[in-house]
Amino acid sequence: MTIAETQTALSATGLAARRVVNWGVVADHAILIAGSALMIVPVVIAFLTSTWDPVTIHREGLQYLPGGHFLDTYGMVIFHGTGFTGEVNGMTMMVNSLILGFGFSVGKIVISMMAAYAIVYFRFPFATISFWAIFMTLLLPLEVRILPSYEIVQEMGLTNTYTGLILPLIASATGTFFFRQFFKSVPDELVEAARIDGAGPVKFFIDILIPLSRTMIAAIFIIMFVYGWNQYLWPTLITTDEHYFTLVRGIKQILQVWIGSQIPDYNEAMALAILAMLPPVVVVIVFQSWFVKGLTESDK
Amino acid sequence: MAHVTIDRVSKDYQAGIRAVNSVSLDIRESEFIVLVGPSGCGKSTLLRMVAGLETITEGEIGIGGRVINHVDPADRDIAMVFQNYALYPHMTVRNNMAYGLKNRGMNRADIEKRVAEAAAILRLEDYLERRPRQLSGGQRQRVAMGRAIVREPAAFLFDEPLSNLDAKLRVEMRGEIKLLQKRLGTTSIYVTHDQLEAMTMADRIVVLNGGRIEQIGTPLDVYRQPQSAFVASFIGSPAMNLITARGENGNLVIGDQTVVMDGAMTVPDGPVTLGVRAEDMKPAEPGATADLELAIDYVEELGAGRLVHGHVGDAKLALSTPSGEPLSDPLPIVFDRQRLHLFHAETGRRL
Numbered sequence: 116m117t118i119a120e121t122q123t124a125l126s127a128t129g130l131a132a133r134r135v136v137n138w139g140v141v142a143d144h145a146i147l148i149a150g151s152a153l154m155i156v157p158v159v160i161a162f163l164t165s166t167w168d169p170v171t172i173h174r175e176g177l178q179y180l181p182g183g184h185f186l187d188t189y190g191m192v193i194f195h196g197t198g199f200t201g202e203v204n205g206m207t208m209m210v211n212s213l214i215l216g217f218g219f220s221v222g223k224i225v226i227s228m229m230a231a232y233a234i235v236y237f238r239f240p241f242a243t244i245s246f247w248a249i250f251m252t253l254l255l256p257l258e259v260r261i262l263p264s265y266e267i268v269q270e271m272g273l274t275n276t277y278t279g280l281i282l283p284l285i286a287s288a289t290g291t292f293f294f295r296q297f298f299k300s301v302p303d304e305l306v307e308a309a310r311i312d313g314a315g316p317v318k319f320f321i322d323i324l325i326p327l328s329r330t331m332i333a334a335i336f337i338i339m340f341v342y343g344w345n346q347y348l349w350p351t352l353i354t355t356d357e358h359y360f361t362l363v364r365g366i367k368q369i370l371q372v373w374i375g376s377q378i379p380d381y382n383e384a385m386a387l388a389i390l391a392m393l394p395p396v397v398v399v400i401v402f403q404s405w406f407v408k409g410l411t412e413s414d415k
Numbered sequence: 416m417a418h419v420t421i422d423r424v425s426k427d428y429q430a431g432i433r434a435v436n437s438v439s440l441d442i443r444e445s446e447f448i449v450l451v452g453p454s455g456c457g458k459s460t461l462l463r464m465v466a467g468l469e470t471i472t473e474g475e476i477g478i479g480g481r482v483i484n485h486v487d488p489a490d491r492d493i494a495m496v497f498q499n500y501a502l503y504p505h506m507t508v509r510n511n512m513a514y515g516l517k518n519r520g521m522n523r524a525d526i527e528k529r530v531a532e533a534a535a536i537l538r539l540e541d542y543l544e545r546r547p548r549q550l551s552g553g554q555r556q557r558v559a560m561g562r563a564i565v566r567e568p569a570a571f572l573f574d575e576p577l578s579n580l581d582a583k584l585r586v587e588m589r590g591e592i593k594l595l596q597k598r599l600g601t602t603s604i605y606v607t608h609d610q611l612e613a614m615t616m617a618d619r620i621v622v623l624n625g626g627r628i629e630q631i632g633t634p635l636d637v638y639r640q641p642q643s644a645f646v647a648s649f650i651g652s653p654a655m656n657l658i659t660a661r662g663e664n665g666n667l668v669i670g671d672q673t674v675v676m677d678g679a680m681t682v683p684d685g686p687v688t689l690g691v692r693a694e695d696m697k698p699a700e701p702g703a704t705a706d707l708e709l710a711i712d713y714v715e716e717l718g719a720g721r722l723v724h725g726h727v728g729d730a731k732l733a734l735s736t737p738s739g740e741p742l743s744d745p746l747p748i749v750f751d752r753q754r755l756h757l758f759h760a761e762t763g764r765r766l
Contacts, residue, residue, distance in 0.1 A: 304501035307468050312515035312562075313489035322514070326505040 158392070165189075165385035172381040184382065192386045203357045205365070205390060212344055212361040213394065218281040219343030220336050227290030227335075228328070232320055234291070235298040236306070246295070253288045257349060265352055275356040284349060290335055297331045298324065333406040341395045362391040417479030417492070417569035417602055418444050419465065424474030426460050426626075434460045436626040437474070442570075445600040447593070451613035452623035453649070458606045459574055461623070465604060466495050466572050479569050489518070494563035495572040499579060500555045502547040502562075508534075509543040512561045526565075533561040536595065553584045560595065571596070573605040577612065589615060610650050614638065622646045639754075644763035647690045647756060653722060658730040659760070660689045670728020674706045679752040683766065690756035693722060693735040696748050705747030709734070714742070 160177055167182030193205040233239070234246045257264065264283050273279030301324070309319045325332075350361050366387045419442040426435040435457040442448050450458040463469040465476055467488035475482050483491050494515075502511050509530055516526045534540045537557040547555055556576060563571055576592070577585045593616050596603050607613055613620045614634045622629040622637060622645070630642040641647035647655040660667045660674075662682040667674040667689060676682055699705040709725040709732055716738065723742065724733050734748060757766040 302499060302501065304497040304499055305503070307466075307488075308495070308497060308501035308503075308562075310468070310488045311466065311493070311495050313518035314514070318518065323503055323505075329505075 158389070161385045162389050165382050165389060167382060169380050169382050173379075188382045188386045189390075192383050192390065203360060203365075205362070205387060207358065208360050208362045208365040209390065209394075211359055212363065212391070214277055215280055215346065215350065215361055216340045216344040216394070216398075218277065219284055219346070220339035222281060222285040223287040223290050223339045223343075224332055224335055226285055227287045228294050228325070228332075230291045231294035231298055232324065234295055236316070246291075249286075249288050249291050251288075252286065257284065261348070261352070268353060274353055275359055277359070279353050280350060280359065284343065284346065287339070290339070293331065293335060294328065297328060301327060330406055333402045337399055337402045337406065340398050344391075344395050362387065366391065418442055418446075419479075419570055419602060419604065420475075420477040421461070421465070422475045422477070424461070424464060424476060425472050426457070426464060426469060427472045434626055435464070438623075438626075438628055439474075440621060440628070440631065442602060442604065445602055447596050447603045447605065447616060447618045448621060449605045449607060449613040449617035449619075450621045450623060451607055451610055451649070452629075454608060456623040457626040458608075458623050462572050462574055462604055462606045465491075465570075466493055467491050492569040493572055494566045494568040494570075495574065496556075496559045496563050496576045498575040500547070500559040500576075502555060502558055504547055507544050507546055508539060508550070508558050508561075511547070511558055512565050515562065515566055529565040529567070530561075533564040536564065536598075537561050552580050553588060556580065556588055557591075560592070564595075564599065569602065571601050571603040571605075573603065573607075575607055576605075577607070577609075585612075592616065611652065614650065620650070622649060624649075640765075641690070641756060642765050644688050644690065644758040647758070651692060653693050653733050653735075655690045655692050655756070656730075656732050656734075657758070658689045658691070658727070658732065660687055660730075661685065662687050669707060669730055672707050672727060674750065676752070680755060680757065682757065686760035687766065688758040688760055688763065690758060691732075691750055692754065693733045695751040695754035696734045697751075698734075698736060698740070698742070699747040699749045703749065706749050707732075707747070708745040709748050711742065711744045711746055 160179065163181055164172055164178045165188055166185040167178045168184050171182065172178065193209075196202050196204045230249065234242055239245075268274060268279045268283055271279075273282070305323065306319065309323055314322060345363060346361070347363050350359075350364050354360060354364075366384055419440075421438055421440040421442075423437045423439050424435060425433060425437050427433050438457075438461060440448075450461060452458050460469055464471050465478075467483070467486065471484050475484055477483065478491060478493065503514065506514065512530045512533060513526045516529065521529075530543070531540075534543055537560060539554070539557055539561060542550060542554060542558075547558065550558065556579075559576065573592070577588055580588060589612060592605075605612075605616060617634055619631060620634055620637045621631050624645050630637055630646045632640070637646060637650050641650065641655070644657055648657055658669055660669045662668075662684045663673070664684070665678065665682050666676050667682055667687075669689070696706075707727050709723070709727060711723060711725040712731075713724050715722040715724065718738070720735050721738050722733050722735050723746065724731070725746065726732065736742070758764065759766055
């Protein structure tokens, strides 16, 4: 056999070997597909069900095929004012939810970045104690301190305002902790170089630290936006005026209040749930790619 | 350009640790001063005090005749190059260089001009729009230099700027920095632990040990006339041989052998440390009287020459000889009498 022949023979075996089914890979994919299905199928069913009329849903339960009421239902949910005043529709709730989500996450990021900046870069009395005091609040989630929180917000007359909705939720030990860890990893030389370059504390924060933290900001924004968007207990307590209702809260209102004839509007509840899911999904997708890009490119 | 005066400067860290102990140093205009010493000798602390990044516990530092003890680093008219470059990772090369000027409120056209000049000097014109992570180590180093140059400061401060580069690049950058400093004529203080960098770059070397100045002098001074056993062992490669000896009637006794001095240098009676560089001794000519008989341990071949390691009694010695000559063992050796150094056995001061 010549060398060329040997090579052909070898590559032929190689091809043959490649055609053999690799059961390990198949098993891996089966597991992954099963996992994804577990996540996606309920959402798909909710969506499919939402395209049917409430009578069918009430009679037959969940639907597995698309129905013919997509435009009616979603048009109704988004644009048709209902509730006591008849002025609240899906759009207004969506806007409220966005205000809460953005206000909550941006507020948290701003406050915790500034707190972390103070803790890491400035020597002030009781700095360590302050940090641990902030950290301790992790042990006291909103549910634990809900009565005093409500009392304060109510006394300040902030019920049924966006401020009352957002402000008490803003203080964030987690955010402060993450930013503190991140700032500590920024080399001292960078601070020193900036000092020699004539950048004061504010300039350093804005010109150097914030741009450096953008991956961190993106990561925390994702987490906090979704967390804020999904808030249920606090908005329920603090907003009694329909104009301040958020999407997440509105879903429940449909089943309780929006009763057309005797049958609850299951289709509208499903549609609203689907709509409520979309913005966080968009935020996660957009910021996640940015976040990953930042992570892989980062060098301090 | 300015002269820098360091007058009896000390630095205490908490818990009474004295990092720098009453150091005085006058740096002339346009001089290239290298602070060299082992880690923990206080060289970086001293530099950082000049930069204003550390407070000064005692003493005064002046730049261009102005005491700057309590002046903000930004107002000291200095520029610093850091070991890890400390470039702003999110800014382009251009912005990295321009940042300090912008903060000083210089107008755009002047900034542009200065950055362009610096980029031309440092051959960075093609990289101005890149970010630091897209540059090689040597290029980053040059950007860090550029950031210092555009400021046109009274003094450059270098804090081990070449330590992060590989050996070949280090030699190259060493030359570039030296050339640049000569061309700009800016007073420079350069900190390194590498005695070779100190020797090759400095106008004057300051050898520091334990927070004190051991010796100040030109590279050749420090090499030829080390004022202490520490300087002798620190400067030069291979390190100077330091041999425990005893003075007896003007002669040196090493182990059980005696080096007859014939009055070539005054040797005090009692224990002394003899310093001799590897190149300042050679194998004795056949028939000539040898100073010492060296028992050879091993030989390092270096190509251009070789280093013979051996011992006399307990004392270890290394001498360099040309490659290729046959060596007898034990090897009779003679010292260059003019190049012997004697140090106090306890204080290590030159005798």
